[in-house]
Amino acid sequence: MQVTVLARIKAKPGMETQLRDELLSLVGPTHCEEGCINYDLHQSDEDPSHFIFYENWKSREDLDQHLEKPYIQKFLGKADEILAEPVEITLFTRIG
Numbered sequence: 001m002q003v004t005v006l007a008r009i010k011a012k013p014g015m016e017t018q019l020r021d022e023l024l025s026l027v028g029p030t031h032c033e034e035g036c037i038n039y040d041l042h043q044s045d046e047d048p049s050h051f052i053f054y055e056n057w058k059s060r061e062d063l064d065q066h067l068e069k070p071y072i073q074k075f076l077g078k079a080d081e082i083l084a085e086p087v088e089i090t091l092f093t094r095i096g
Helices: 016-031 059-067 069-076
Strands: 003-010 036-043 050-057 088-092
Touching: 003 059, 016 050, 016 069, 036 088, 050 059
Parallel strands: none
Antiparallel strands: 003 050, 003 088, 036 050
């Protein structure tokens, strides 16, 4: 069953550009993953420290495999130095 993900990410003060670059580097490889329907990165117009990924995956298994990819793990390893708070991930199921 398809799963939708909303991942909210907030940069530490002064780290907005570095976080933006790090997140953009995830987009290309992720689009090539089997099971990725879309993986769209957005930055807030009102607060440039706030980012979201809007993602759709063919299955929860595809999402779980994505989270184990080396480039995702590498990003998560940098989280403490560039993120103001932990990534907030919310899963959704389309109902209409």
